[in-house]
Amino acid sequence: MRKVWDIHGGIHPLENKDQSNQLPIEFAGIPEQLVFPLSQHIGAPAVAIVGVGQKVLKGEMIAEAKGLVSVAVHASTSGEVIAIQDNPVPHPSTMSAPCITLKSDGKDQWIEHQGINNYLNLDRTELVNHIRNAGIAGMGGAGFPSAVKLSVRGEQTVETLIINGTECEPYITSDDCLMRERADEIIAGIEILRYLINPMKETLIGIEDNKPEAIAALNRAAEGTAINVVSFPTKYPSGGEKQLIQILTGKEVPAGGLPGDVGIVCQNIGTTVAIYRAIAHGEPLISRITTVTGNACDHNTNYEVLLGTPVSYLLDHSGFHQKKCSRLIMGGPMMGFTLENSNVPIVKTSNCILAPTVDELPPPTPAQACIRCGMCAEVCPASLLPQQLYWFSRGKEYEKLEDHNLMDCIECGACSYACPSNIPLVQYYRASKADIREQKQDAIKAEQSKMRFEARQERLDRQEAEKEAKRKARKLAAEERARDNNNPDPIQAAIDRAKAKKASVKSEKPAAENATESLDRARLKEVLANVEKRLVTAKEKLKQAEQQGSDNVEAFRTAVEKTNSKYLKTKQELITFNAVNPALSDSSSMPAEKKILTGDAAQDAIAKALAKRDAASSMTDEERLQNAVSAVTKRLQKAQQKLAEEQRQEGEHIDLLTNAVAKLDLKLADADAAYQQFQNNNHD
Template identity: 50%
Template sequence: MEQLLNQIKKGKVWPFPGGIHPPGQKTLSSTQPITRLPLPDKLVVPLKQHIGANGQLIVEKGQRVLKGQALTQPIANWSVPVHAPTSGVIEDICHAPSAHPSALPELSVIIIPDGEDTWCELHVASDPSKLSHEQLIDIIHQSGIAGMGGAGFPTYIKADSRKAIEYLVVNAVECEPYITADDLLMQEHAQGIINGIEVMQQLLTPTLTIVGIEDNKPDAIAAMKKAAQHADNIIVQTVPTIYPSGGEKQLIKLLTNKEVPSGGIPADIGVLVQNVGTLFAINQAVYEGKPLIERVITVTGNTIHKPGNVWALLGTEIKHLLDCQGFSPVPQQRVVMGGPMMGFTLPTVRIGVVKTTNCILAPDHNELAEPGPEKACIRCSACADACPASLLPQQLQWFAKSQEYDKLKEHNLFDCIECGACAYVCPSEIPLVQYYRVAKAEIKEKQEEQIKAERAKVRFELRNARLEREQEARKNRHKRKPATEKSADEKQKIADALARVSNKPAKDDEKSAVAAAIARAKAKKQGDQLEPDNSEVAKERAARKEQARLYKEQKAADTNEATHSDAPVDDKKSAVAAAIARAKAKKAAQADASTTTGDAPVDDKKAAVAAAIARAKAKKAAQADASTTTEDAPVDDKKAAVAAAIARAKAKKAAQAEQLAASKNNNTEETTVENTPADDKKAAVAAAIAHAKAKKAAQAEQLAASEKVNTEEATIENTPVDDKKAAIAAAIARAKAKKAAQAEQLAASEKVNTEEETVENTPVDDKKAAIAAAIARAKAKKAAKEQADEANPQTETSETSATFEQNIEAQAPVKEKPELTAQEKKKAAVAAAIARAKAKKLLKEGSDKS
């Protein structure tokens, strides 16, 4: 630190990379002193003349203003006011072309001077050294001072730096050709500049203040050294003439050997830079109370007859400056605001002077030739060698043309100071700086849009959150609010209320009293004594009635069979008689089994033998009946139908008996046992067992599988049979015969013994008998349907069979259908005969196996 400070005090400078040496052309304007222009006819004062936000307008159209009166007031950060350059009347407040290459219109105040040039009241500090830091900052702020070296950065922001400043650098280099405004200002107002430096030293307290001046300004160097000889910590340093040594970062490198990091500011390394014009404006604001309303401007060029430097009021039109200095335009005349390197051509001379305007250049065609057409880059690297920021101008130009903004940022586009050195040395005459300016503007615009989008997103999210809160509040509006802490008085009131409630009769007691009253009323209505509950007796009585009804139905069926046996014998009745004979044979076998069971104790082996004998007798009788019916009787339609129906009935009856015996819930057996006296219970049980075995044997012999036989037999015997029904019955009979043959082979004597013991030892229960009967009927219906489907899969036949079986089960007479033709009757008779022959054959095979 001390070594660097000693080197600086000894006058050592450090070079920066790049740089060029264009012709200075400064002698055109530096030989004459600064002059003051007459008041213009009109002043166009833009509201924005600096980096930052506009101030708020505090005047209106038609209002008279005084010289130095504020036209705006700052309302945001980086906002400084503008003041009236002279006294006069505000003619208009409108948009006017701005001092920018695009000349975009900006809000401006149009003032018509009154010629009196009357000042407003000024506040002058008697001793600035006694003012506080805040007071000095406020004076600089309200005076509207901004950087006058070209950037227009608000000075009060720099003066109020929160970072420690080690070196205060005064930029008096003025390296760009033609411009001599700072040179003449230092020559004529060196003491005022030193006073401004002292004010900044009071604010920043730097270790050292360095005034850098190019060695091509000897008069300015001498004047500044003379003014600073009695000042503390101020040294005037001479630097070599090279462009752009006046750049902020380049000057810091020259004077302090420090480099500002990419994307950083000088304050980051403890350095602050101020222009000499800005320091003189601070001097006027603090010591004289004058705001920034005028500045020194160089008006030069071969088309100007009196080139030199002038004091120009802010807002003065460029045309007025040119006319006052003797402007003689040439065809296709160019007027440049700024120097030939960093300036820009004005689209019109009706633009007002602003705080950053330091030069108006009006060259002829020989002095500043028009650039030629852009050619292809030859990759000579001259632009990279001349760049003072160590950038790659050629690469940046490619990225700018292709609008690759991310890559431009990666290659540090914003470190470019737009000095124009790259374009100056380019042999292909590529306007590199123009590409960079456009790219910077587009990137900034994109960033602003992104910031706006983010702000809009935040507003949208906040709005959604607010709407959700409002919706939740509406939902909870009618809900009970959470209980809050109650005061002592409220707690006491609640306790008293609870005590009163506890003294009242209990609610349960009231309910019990009401119930007792209702009970007493009911008792009074029904009488003194209630009737006894006879529900159980009524159930037993109903059961006995049901048993008696079943017994009567069985007896009526037996009587009906006997009646049919005594009827005259004809074609139809002969088949009925055969059926009755088979039934009597079954009863005989049942009687034999009953006698055997009643006289001797029930033995498993004897019972099995008796059952086998009964089955044999039943088979023989059935075979004889079937043979007689088939062989002796002539085959006609009605007889064939009756015979087939009787065969089906017997098979179904046998299957029903087998199913009921196997499930221990045979309806017929239980009815018989229930109606048997208690003394003969064992005999009745034995008879029922024998009867079940006989039925099982008959089922195997007749090859039947349906379980709804009793009803079908009764219905067929009492109902005329037509040919179509006979054909259907024959098909069903064939299926049942096939299934019965399989059942015969699977029968076992051990199962029969078990069934005998179960029936004998199981008490008879009315409810169980009824349930068992229902189960048996359901199983019989399902088996009959399956057998019918197997025998004849046609839809019409299956539906007719199902309907026919339902009619049999319901004990309802079947309505006669229209008689068939002779050919159809003949076909039905043949089918029935074939069915009977097959049944006979199967019965014989079953008998041989037994």
């Protein structure tokens, strides 16, 4: 006997499996109308590829997968598409969703299909593609696309492949009967899985010990293979993926992680059969085994049901008495959800239709006060403290809820079952989880708008700083020109500068334009260099983020794209500029008129430069310098404030802001020095 581990907690509700597992699986028949929801799985809904009025054959794809995490839908019998519209679907919220409605023609005519003779000759990716095209989603509960589970490997190696035949929910026997009757197909399906994911250590089928016939059948079928059938004591919820992994391997899936993180892949029994049929016979997933049970039905058994068959059709076949029925449940009594309407179809994840009488599952009694007896904590398979979670849920204390790991609750219902006060604990947790998710979404949104705002602010500041720098550079250039022309006496120079400026505005327009032009070119080059630098940094950051698998990869990618487009744009500008203003050295000798004629853009630029110059020249130098000092001071203050804020919040941009403050400090010193010098010069 292989060693098995125990899980914490668990309960032993009445099994009630004998009602439905006595008879062999029956084919339920072909209903007149079938309804195929486009979303029967986790991920993006499939997209309809048929039109109303179109004739389809059995097994024909009627909706294709949209994207990687999605699953195709196939017609389960031949007939005519009569509607593509919203219909009630099996969902706890009793919602409607897009569905394809098919009117069967009764011929049940297959589309041409062919199995793969020797899949070992096939490439793994190709094989996974076959599975993807067959529309297979996990048939245990959540309906996760099987192809995704089988293809996303990365660098993880799989040690153990676990096939989940636990079926720990009371009443349900669909996997039980499948294992009894089709053990060979299951083993063949597992062999395909083994080829695909190549488990290094072992392949295990986990079954609760209340299914001796199934265990015997699988043991017979698995003889001579590397597949190991492991049975363990019956206890709810052993069939939860995380619980089964713990029972069979003693390992725990880390919080927020996947079984792959501990080298394990889990698949449901039903899924293995679907994979076998897809590969060996080329049949897509168009039917499943569904238990119909409960005392409100005369005939309790397992049906092979064409997907899309209305629940009411199955109930009609089972001698259903609505008057006796307390509620209609899809799934089991612990985790199943009630159906408000029996017109919903059987989908890929529908393992059971439970129609209990009032005596069987009486309506819930009013909840009494929690006496903190701790029975819920005793039975919780995740080792949570449900009574604490309940208090926090009632008080909407979301931080404490997260601190007490509410998000690790698997909603198995053991706590509610054990609660002597009949408190609907799981419902409290569902509501709180939804609230927390919503809050998180809101927080992310707020953070994003904050980032957007800050980025905008930073951009505006930067533009301001660039303008400032340009103004300074222009001034310096003009001063130098003036100094070169005249004597080096500072006072005289200043006077001359003023004169020269006036003169240049009046009579030396071309010269000023030349200066502007050369400055523009320098500016463009400078900007280009800057953008290039930023592009390199952004790329580095992106690379880093990608290596670390950070959440911000997307943000960095957009940043790189943006910077790149800016880089290209600036480059384009420079090229255009060079084209418009050929060799700078020549331009000084060129008549102004010629240049003005070269294009409207240039003309605009010149007009702007002139206007700026005029505005600047109307200020005295002292004023301008004073202005510069006060502007830089203001900016420094602002930057310091920002830095303080950031430090208080321990944000990520402290370094950046510290740099900025230091730079501004230097700038202020410069501006101050210039101003002082000017004043000294004037007062000497």
